[in-house]
Amino acid sequence: MRAIYLGLMSGTSQDGVDVAAVQFGEHSANLLATHSHPLDAALRDRLNDLVGGSPASLATVGELDLRLGELFADAALALIAANPGLRSDILAVGSHGHTAWHQPPTTGQSGFTMQLGDPNIIAARTGFTTVADFRRMDMAFGGQGAPLVPAFHQWLWATPGQTRVIANLGGIANVTILHAEGTVTGFDTGPGNTLLDNWTQRHRHQAFDAGGSWARSGIQNAGLLRQLMKDPYLTLAPPKSTGREYFNLDRCVGEVGAIPPADVAHTLLEFTVRSLGDAVRAHAADAKEIILVGGGSHNDFLRQRLSDYTSLPITSSEPSSGLPADWVEAAAFAWLARTRLAGSGGNVPSVTGARQTAPLGGVYCPN
Numbered sequence: 001m002r003a004i005y006l007g008l009m010s011g012t013s014q015d016g017v018d019v020a021a022v023q024f025g026e027h028s029a030n031l032l033a034t035h036s037h038p039l040d041a042a043l044r045d046r047l048n049d050l051v052g053g054s055p056a057s058l059a060t061v062g063e064l065d066l067r068l069g070e071l072f073a074d075a076a077l078a079l080i081a082a083n084p085g086l087r088s089d090i091l092a093v094g095s096h097g098h099t100a101w102h103q104p105p106t107t108g109q110s111g112f113t114m115q116l117g118d119p120n121i122i123a124a125r126t127g128f129t130t131v132a133d134f135r136r137m138d139m140a141f142g143g144q145g146a147p148l149v150p151a152f153h154q155w156l157w158a159t160p161g162q163t164r165v166i167a168n169l170g171g172i173a174n175v176t177i178l179h180a181e182g183t184v185t186g187f188d189t190g191p192g193n194t195l196l197d198n199w200t201q202r203h204r205h206q207a208f209d210a211g212g213s214w215a216r217s218g219i220q221n222a223g224l225l226r227q228l229m230k231d232p233y234l235t236l237a238p239p240k241s242t243g244r245e246y247f248n249l250d251r252c253v254g255e256v257g258a259i260p261p262a263d264v265a266h267t268l269l270e271f272t273v274r275s276l277g278d279a280v281r282a283h284a285a286d287a288k289e290i291i292l293v294g295g296g297s298h299n300d301f302l303r304q305r306l307s308d309y310t311s312l313p314i315t316s317s318e319p320s321s322g323l324p325a326d327w328v329e330a331a332a333f334a335w336l337a338r339t340r341l342a343g344s345g346g347n348v349p350s351v352t353g354a355r356q357t358a359p360l361g362g363v364y365c366p367n
């Protein structure tokens, strides 16, 4: 029997649910099947309202928790329907959930983070043990609860004597730095795709700027870029994490007056490039390349600008890990489920700032 884990991920981009079926070897991951499950527009609007800070009743939050639980179960079942041979070898599901709110701890103040998508429903409907709610144990130990993927990156990519940088461009951007001597740094660097996505939705009525071609057609606006780069988050020392609650158009851009929309798009892309590039320069001066993952890795203009800005080659994840860029994060949650069931710690205290390493996630058994 193979030992297969399913990872379910719904990120801040709200572009759908990623499902990955993964078999793990000794520091290797074999991606057996994938499925992208759509998020319908009505549900997306309701989630946008939540993360936008609109007042929500407890009934609304509870109903979204239920609907997302059903959606995650459907997503897992759709992968199995297309790959029935996997079912009998699946040991567990790791579900990240959908972040309704992420409020990291700040100096002297505790934080909280809330992921929706009831894991009881996933377990009951799929029949698989489900591990979920990965972030809160780390926070309970004083950590940011994020990012959690660096533990997986370390397990998969760490190479003694070599500094490696993995940058994940989801809605928010996060970086993992595997230092040559074995230590790990990781944090959210700022916006990934979220500002450019939302700007493109507003002005072009498309979900995202494919290939970055619209941004490329504009001219960088120096004044707006200067204003964006003044954001105090960028100079905060890690550990740090953030979300769309903070990096959104209302707060970051506001009224842009007469700046042409394509110039704003170019400038927002540049904001992502510089905030990420500066983080890499500051924390991984000896890096030889950036392994770029997440949906933003398909943005050709962004790749080019990041390479120019950092003077580093941008490489794909597949040659060094076997995992294509779009599936690393879902695979990470499959791995975190496996790690939890093995009773091992899933967080990296040097990344999240937690007082200790701890098993992450609750375990929901259907039988």
Ligand SMILES: Nc1ncnc2c1ncn2[C@@H]1O[C@H](COP(=O)(O)OP(=O)(O)O)[C@@H](O)[C@H]1O
Residues within 6 Å of the ligand: 010, 011, 012, 013, 014, 015, 016, 169, 170, 171, 172, 193, 194, 197, 207, 208, 209, 210, 211, 212, 293, 294, 295, 296, 297, 298, 299, 300, 329
């Ligand atoms: N062809 C493409 N060109 C430019 N951007 C893309 C392309 N494909 C995907 N993206 C970006 O990737 C995002 C989704 O990335 P993803 O890694 O799923 O993020 P999240 O984890 O936040 O859901 C989209 O919202 C979009 O910004």
Ligand SMILES: [Mg+2]
Residues within 6 Å of the ligand: 010, 011, 012, 013, 014, 015, 016, 018, 295
């Ligand atoms: Mg996504």
